[in-house]
Amino acid sequence: MFFLLLCVIIHLLSIVQAISQLSHALDNWQMRLFGQLSSIYVQEDIIYYHNTLNQQGKIFKATGQVQSRNEYIMCDFFNYVKYESNQKVVHLFNNGFQILAQLEITEKIDYCMIGLNGEFIIIAGQTIFSTIDERLFQKIENQIIYAGYIFEIPIIVIQKKNQICVFSIKNSITEDYCVQSKKAGKVIEFGKTLIYYDNYFAYHLKDKKAKEINIDLIRKTCQFLGFSETLVVRTKTNKQIVDLQGQIEYQFHSNLHVVENSETQKYYFLVKQEENYLVIQSFDRESQKLTLQTIELANISNILSAFIIDLSLKQFLVQYQDLQTVLLENDAILWQTEQSLISIDNIFYQKYEYEKQKYKNSYYESLQQNGVNNPFIVHQNAILRVLNEIKDLKEMLIQFINGFDNQNIKSNILEQSFGLKQQVCFLTTYNTLLCYDTKELKLLQKLHINNLDQTYKLVALHQIELNHVQINDYKGGSKNHILFYYSNQRMKLYTFILDLSLGSIQQVGSRRCKNIVWTIPYTMENESSQHINLIILIDEENKVFTYPENDNYLNSKEIILYKNDNGVLIGYKLQDKQLEKIWTLTIKEKILLIRSSSQIGQGDPKVANWDDGKVIFKLIDYKNFAILTSEEDSLKLQIVNAKSGKILFQGVQNEVDLDQYINLVFDEHQVFVTYQNQAKMIFEIWTVEIYHMKIECSFIKMLEYYYFSQDPTNKHYYKIKHNAVFLQQVYGFPLGIKFLGITRTRKSLTKKNLLIITTFSQLYQLDRNLVSARRRENSELENPFWSNDLPPYQYELPINFKSMVTHDQTFDFERFSLEPTNLESSGLLLVYGSDVFFTIITPDKSYDMLQNNFNYDAVILTTVIITLAIQVLQKLIKSSNQVKQFKVN
Numbered sequence: 001m002f003f004l005l006l007c008v009i010i011h012l013l014s015i016v017q018a019i020s021q022l023s024h025a026l027d028n029w030q031m032r033l034f035g036q037l038s039s040i041y042v043q044e045d046i047i048y049y050h051n052t053l054n055q056q057g058k059i060f061k062a063t064g065q066v067q068s069r070n071e072y073i074m075c076d077f078f079n080y081v082k083y084e085s086n087q088k089v090v091h092l093f094n095n096g097f098q099i100l101a102q103l104e105i106t107e108k109i110d111y112c113m114i115g116l117n118g119e120f121i122i123i124a125g126q127t128i129f130s131t132i133d134e135r136l137f138q139k140i141e142n143q144i145i146y147a148g149y150i151f152e153i154p155i156i157v158i159q160k161k162n163q164i165c166v167f168s169i170k171n172s173i174t175e176d177y178c179v180q181s182k183k184a185g186k187v188i189e190f191g192k193t194l195i196y197y198d199n200y201f202a203y204h205l206k207d208k209k210a211k212e213i214n215i216d217l218i219r220k221t222c223q224f225l226g227f228s229e230t231l232v233v234r235t236k237t238n239k240q241i242v243d244l245q246g247q248i249e250y251q252f253h254s255n256l257h258v259v260e261n262s263e264t265q266k267y268y269f270l271v272k273q274e275e276n277y278l279v280i281q282s283f284d285r286e287s288q289k290l291t292l293q294t295i296e297l298a299n300i301s302n303i304l305s306a307f308i309i310d311l312s313l314k315q316f317l318v319q320y321q322d323l324q325t326v327l328l329e330n331d332a333i334l335w336q337t338e339q340s341l342i343s344i345d346n347i348f349y350q351k352y353e354y355e356k357q358k359y360k361n362s363y364y365e366s367l368q369q370n371g372v373n374n375p376f377i378v379h380q381n382a383i384l385r386v387l388n389e390i391k392d393l394k395e396m397l398i399q400f401i402n403g404f405d406n407q408n409i410k411s412n413i414l415e416q417s418f419g420l421k422q423q424v425c426f427l428t429t430y431n432t433l434l435c436y437d438t439k440e441l442k443l444l445q446k447l448h449i450n451n452l453d454q455t456y457k458l459v460a461l462h463q464i465e466l467n468h469v470q471i472n473d474y475k476g477g478s479k480n481h482i483l484f485y486y487s488n489q490r491m492k493l494y495t496f497i498l499d500l501s502l503g504s505i506q507q508v509g510s511r512r513c514k515n516i517v518w519t520i521p522y523t524m525e526n527e528s529s530q531h532i533n534l535i536i537l538i539d540e541e542n543k544v545f546t547y548p549e550n551d552n553y554l555n556s557k558e559i560i561l562y563k564n565d566n567g568v569l570i571g572y573k574l575q576d577k578q579l580e581k582i583w584t585l586t587i588k589e590k591i592l593l594i595r596s597s598s599q600i601g602q603g604d605p606k607v608a609n610w611d612d613g614k615v616i617f618k619l620i621d622y623k624n625f626a627i628l629t630s631e632e633d634s635l636k637l638q639i640v641n642a643k644s645g646k647i648l649f650q651g652v653q654n655e656v657d658l659d660q661y662i663n664l665v666f667d668e669h670q671v672f673v674t675y676q677n678q679a680k681m682i683f684e685i686w687t688v689e690i691y692h693m694k695i696e697c698s699f700i701k702m703l704e705y706y707y708f709s710q711d712p713t714n715k716h717y718y719k720i721k722h723n724a725v726f727l728q729q730v731y732g733f734p735l736g737i738k739f740l741g742i743t744r745t746r747k748s749l750t751k752k753n754l755l756i757i758t759t760f761s762q763l764y765q766l767d768r769n770l771v772s773a774r775r776r777e778n779s780e781l782e783n784p785f786w787s788n789d790l791p792p793y794q795y796e797l798p799i800n801f802k803s804m805v806t807h808d809q810t811f812d813f814e815r816f817s818l819e820p821t822n823l824e825s826s827g828l829l830l831v832y833g834s835d836v837f838f839t840i841i842t843p844d845k846s847y848d849m850l851q852n853n854f855n856y857d858a859v860i861l862t863t864v865i866i867t868l869a870i871q872v873l874q875k876l877i878k879s880s881n882q883v884k885q886f887k888v889n
Contacts, residue, residue: 419821583645
């Protein structure tokens with residue numbers, strides 16, 4: 001008994017210590033992305049780039065890592081404009097140094113250029129600003145469709161009724177010429193000139209004149225080679241490089257991509273992918289000679305674009321359609337990156353399936369397989385048995401020697417068992433699936449979804465168990481992911497099964513239908529108590545179908561749905577595979593956001609607050625949803641019950657800057673709205689909480705009424721006029737709020753804090769109690785719902801920089817994804833945008849993890865005392881038994 005107790009104590013201590021070590025040794029990781037490149041400029045060891053998201057930055061040529069990036073308006077690769085929208089102020093920067101303190105502009109900046117005298121030219125809307133001595137300021141009557149350079153002279157192209165006109169900007173803005181155009185077209189930079197084209201006309205815009213180009217030639221053009229002033233034209237059989245008059249200079253195969261050569265006009269470089277080989281062709285324009293270079297690569301995708309980095313070293317930067325980017329030098333790969341994460345459709349997690357290592361003795365393994373017929377029990381095979389024992393001993397010793405890093409192995413298994421180490425998978429808009437290890441940032445799987453063009457978008461992703469579902473032509477694991485992709489243009493829905501265990505994405509279905517409005521995961525039991533998993537899909541014509549097709553299991557549950565139809569909210573009831581309209585609500589204002597009260601990660605939510613000697617019941621109904629509308633400078637919040645269509649609450653906030661970020665979150669009984677108050681020049685958090693009017697002073701009564709009653713308190717509350725109480729409060733948040741969300745854990749037993757992505761792209765964790773509507777506002781007034789356990793109300797929230805999850809680093813974030821672990825205190829947090837940041841977050845570390853001041857000495861001392869006490873008690877019991885035996889005798 002003593003030995004068993006001691007083993008249990010030692011085992012518990014090892015787990016506690018391991019969890020504590022995990023809590024202190026968690027490493028964050030990050031990825032900075034440069035995305036899809038549109039142009040580059042190379043200077044020594046730095047690649048300056050501009051991407052299709054209008055971002056600019058610097059890449060280390062040696063590693064491919066992003067050194068810096070911004071979303072400012074670039075004047076060139078070294079000078080940019082920073083627009084502070086909160087202050088309506090423009091800052092101009094030259095290589096990082098501010099050269100103009102401020103310039104008031106109320107409109108969005110569209111273009112920035114550098115004039116001949118070094119002055120900045122800023123174009124906002126139809127207004128042109130210049131920083132020359134007299135501060136040129138002029139408004140153009142017509143729309144500006146382009147700003148650029150012709151032979152280094154800043155010009156603008158404006159659209160008139162049936163013309164486009166070119167204006168040059170020097171000491172003043174003067175019109176150079178106008179040419180015929182039926183509607184706004186597109187302008188392409190072409191060497192030191194410009195090409196303009198619409199559906200009817202095409203022009204080569206030169207200094208003080210425009211030369212018309214054959215529009216049919218431009219329609220066939222798939223690439224403009226500006227520095228050589230030639231075009232790449234696609235024909236039925238091949239591609240051709242032609243000049244502006246249509247004269248053919250070089251003809252080649254259609255699968256080749258021409259590299260934009262910014263260093264010299266002597267060569268054309270053409271690249272193509274053949275299976276897993278990259279072929280680079282160099283064509284000398286003077287000697288007409290062609291040389292080949294072949295490099296082995298793992299990527300078999302089509303090439304999207306290619307750039308020359310260094311001609312003398314033969315360095316090429318190649319970017320594929322899945323945005324994998326590779327820098328090559330001669331026959332070597334210097335670095336490669338996966339850039340498709342800059343555009344993420346969905347994120348999901350997959351737990352590791354691990355098995356503990358077991359040493360199996362060959363003799364007993366054979367005995368288990370063969371039973372009494374085992375040859376090892378025969379005398380003549382005794383030598384063979386001894387040899388196998390030696391073999392097993394040898395393997396154990398080898399594993400022991402190789403396991404010198406045994407602590408890492410234990411740590412790895414522990415991280416998997418507690419769910420702290422999982423696979424995080426990204427589905428991108430480039431039809432690519434990428435799976436990484438959340439602990440080590442190691443790429444585990446990369447898959448490409450075939451048969452999809454750019455018109456197909458991800459509709460939904462669900463996990464489904466396929467044990468009892470028959471799917472034609474599919475043999476895979478029991479738990480897989482179902483992907484639905486839909487094309488509005490083709491009116492077609494594709495269904496794929498993703499099996500991570502096999503590393504495959506297989507198309508299993510397709511059908512023609514209208515746009516999909518709802519996808520609902522559906523689980524129930526059949527007669528044999530087997531769980532049937534279905535996905536219910538409903539299109540905009542209210543047609544209901546399932547995947548896999550099954551009509552026999554949709555007749556028991558009532559599903560309440562709602563949708564927004566151009567400002568008209570409509571409620572539906574789905575039952576027996578029939579969608580029935582049950583209510584209609586017309587919204588006059590502009591609808592900004594709609595959010596449902598979601599039940600995420602918990603079976604039975606905490607429904608009561610116990611403080612101040614009383615029990616206050618939360619009113620949690622997952623059929624409620626919040627709708628946020630705007631009108632002029634005001635926000636209107638409404639809470640609606642989806643079953644009845646009844647408006648339960650309405651509230652309004654004025655002086656709202658509708659051009660800034662606005663967020664809406666509905667979690668259980670709380671609604672949070674964030675916006676910028678333009679009068680106070682601060683972001684605000686508007687909190688609305690829903691409670692039952694009934695307050696109970698007895699904890700036992702609370703259990704009886706809410707947990708054990710046959711008629712729960714919240715039944716049909718929305719039909720009763722005064723059964724719900726709505727509390728609201730507004731708080732000022734000193735940092736800008738870009739995105740708002742809530743932490744969650746496996747059972748939601750711990751507190752759920754607010755997570756805020758600030759306008760400076762940092763991640764801040766805010767204690768939810770600080771924005772509670774129950775904070776006492778006035779000590780003289782009494783409100784039964786106010787709390788004495790919470791701090792008194794204060795408008796401006798304090799900022800605790802220790803709560804900054806990203807510390808002092810700045811990133812470019814848009815959203816985040818949370819995944820619970822087996823530790824109730826911890827969750828996996830992945831923040832993404834143009835940067836990806838991963839960490840493990842512990843909103844309530846005290847729940848099942850050790851505090852930093854945990855006293856290990858006290859635990860060890862207690863264990864020693866218990867051990868000694870057991871020894872003493874055993875001797876006393878033995879002595880007592882001897883005394884009793886003596887008395888009996």
